[in-house]
Structure formats: structure tokens, C-alpha cells
Amino acid sequence: MSDVARYREVALVELVDRVLAKGVVLSGDITLAVADVDLIRVELRAVIAAVVAIEQRRLDEESRV
Amino acid sequence: MFETCLYVYGIVPAGRLEVDGVQGLDDVPAEGIAVDGLEAVVTRHPPATRFDATEEALVRHDAVCTAVMRLVPVAPARFGTAFRDEESLRGELANRAGELKRILERLEGRVELGVRVFTSATVERPEGAESSGTAFLEKRLAERQTAVGLATAVDDRLARLAVARTSSVLETPGVPLSASYLVGRESVEEFRAAVAALDGEHAHVTLICTGPWPPYSFVDGAE
Numbered sequence: 566m567s568d569v570a571r572y573r574e575v576a577l578v579e580l581v582d583r584v585l586a587k588g589v590v591l592s593g594d595i596t597l598a599v600a601d602v603d604l605i606r607v608e609l610r611a612v613i614a615a616v617v618a619i620e621q622r623r624l625d626e627e628s629r630v
Numbered sequence: 631m632f633e634t635c636l637y638v639y640g641i642v643p644a645g646r647l648e649v650d651g652v653q654g655l656d657d658v659p660a661e662g663i664a665v666d667g668l669e670a671v672v673t674r675h676p677p678a679t680r681f682d683a684t685e686e687a688l689v690r691h692d693a694v695c696t697a698v699m700r701l702v703p704v705a706p707a708r709f710g711t712a713f714r715d716e717e718s719l720r721g722e723l724a725n726r727a728g729e730l731k732r733i734l735e736r737l738e739g740r741v742e743l744g745v746r747v748f749t750s751a752t753v754e755r756p757e758g759a760e761s762s763g764t765a766f767l768e769k770r771l772a773e774r775q776t777a778v779g780l781a782t783a784v785d786d787r788l789a790r791l792a793v794a795r796t797s798s799v800l801e802t803p804g805v806p807l808s809a810s811y812l813v814g815r816e817s818v819e820e821f822r823a824a825v826a827a828l829d830g831e832h833a834h835v836t837l838i839c840t841g842p843w844p845p846y847s848f849v850d851g852a853e
Binding site: 583587589614620 | 638641685846
């Protein structure tokens with residue numbers, strides 16, 4: 566994975582994390598169902614785990630060189 | 631009048647924004663709705679539109695906030711909030727005006743930067759009779775302490791260049807630090823340089839700095 570690709574992957578995780586779980590909460594008439602948010606956050610955690618695994622493998626490979 | 635619902639991206643100070651050319655969800659052009667010195671950045675959609683949190687939609691929500699952020703301070707809204715009509719939106723803004731103005735004052739001239747620290751250190755469960763479970767647990771504990779020490783050192787150093795921070799230590803295994811910093815625009819380059827320096831100082835660790843983001847992590851007006 567190139568540096569640019571890795572940055573993009575991390576940036577997407579950071580974006581999803583912010584847009585879904587942070588920001589001002591307004592009391593609207595329509596809000597995203599909590600169940601939907603939970604589901605997306607489960608998927609998000611899987612993405613983070615994948616990014617971490619890739620990063621660890623890279624670091625491990627570097628430390629063996 | 632044509633019935634629509636209004637999807638909200640963020641709140642800005644009134645009268646300072648031009649949203650021409652900014653497109654929101656479903657490529658609808660964004661517009662501003664002003665109330666009490668505040669302006670909500672919105673798009674109009676048919677009633678009962680579902681706003682599904684697809685990757686594309688989340689990216690678009692952020693893109694609108696980012697485009698707005700270049701021009702004025704913005705308090706980005708959490709994804710997925712819509713109002714059935716203007717009256718309903720105006721009511722909510724009027725109720726929250728004091729709090730939202732305080733938040734926006736604090737955000738003037740500042741942006742959010744994200745930092746994630748990744749480590750390679752993971753102790754394998756030892757195989758073989760000579761390694762006891764206690765030794766394994768001690769190693770895990772030592773590893774945890776090292777990660778916490780590293781996260782705290784990085785966080786403290788970066789916090790000196792920031793106005794505010796929110797950080798979580800060891801929330802995800804292999805990620806000792808996941809943090810957000812509110813930084814003055816004039817300090818962004820200095821902050822990035824500090825992250826790069828820390829990245830160079832620590833072997834077996836990678837620091838990734840993202841942003842500038844709209845300040846999603848710094849919109850708590852409870853002061």
C-alpha cells in the first residue's frame with residue numbers, strides 16, 4: 566500500500582467517524598435511526614481494524630529489514 | 631408553497647456566506663437560511679426523503695462543510711438531520727442561538743486536525759511450557775504501559791500547538807492515540823511539521839495527520 570493510498574484509507578475512516586459521531590446534534594424532524602448509526606459504526610470498526618492490520622504488517626516488515 | 635424537507639449540513643454566522651456552486655446530497659445546490667444572526671446551510675428535498683449513510687453521502691456532507699469552512703467559521707452538523715419545513719428549522723435555531731453563537735466565536739480562524747498513531751508492537755501469546763500465563767500477562771501489561779506513555783507524550787506535545795484537543799488513548803488495539811486538535815489556521819503548518827518530527831523520532835510507530843477538517847470535534851457549547 567503506497568503512502569498516498571494509506572493516507573486516503575485513514576482519512577476516510579476519520580471522515581466517517583467525524584460525520585456520524587461528532588458535529589452539532591440538532592433536534593430535527595427526521596434523524597438517522599440509531600440502529601443505522603450503530604450498524605455503520607460496526608462496519609467502521611472493521612475498516613479501522615483492517616487499516617491497523619495493514620499498518621502493523623508494514624511496520625513489521627520494515628523492522629525486519 | 632412546494633412542500634420540501636430541509637437537510638442541514640452546518641451552522642454559520644449570518645450574512646457572510648455565499649454557497650453558490652456548492653452541491654449537497656443528491657446534487658441539490660446548497661442554500662442558506664438565516665435566523666437570529668445565524669445561518670443554516672441546507673438543501674431542499676422531497677418530503678419523507680430517506681438520508682441513508684452511504685459512503686458517498688457521508689463524503690458529500692463533509693465536502694459541503696469543508697467548502698463552507700474555507701469562507702466562514704462553521705459548526706458542522708452531525709450527519710442525518712433534516713427538518714420538515716423552514717418553520718421547524720427556524721424554531722430549532724432560535725432555541726439554540728446563544729449556544730451556537732458561542733460555539734462559532736470559538737471556531738473563528740481555527741480548523742480541526744486529526745492524528746492517529748499506529749504501532750507494530752503486539753506481543754504474541756507464547757507457545758511452549760516454559761512461558762507461563764503470568765509472563766504473557768506481564769508482557770501485555772508492559773506493552774500497554776509503553777503505548778499509553780507514547781500516546782500521552784505525543785498528545786501533550788501536539789496539544790501545545792493547539793487551542794483545544796479531544797483524545798482517546800488505546801481505544802482500538804494497535805492505535806495508541808486517536809486525537810483531534812483545534813488549531814489556528816496560522817499554526818497548521820507548524821503542527822504538521824511537529825507530527826512529522828514525532829513520526830521520525832519513534833521507530834516502529836507511524837503518525838498520520840489528517841485535515842484540516844471542519845471542526846466536528848469542537849462543537850460542544852456546554853460552557
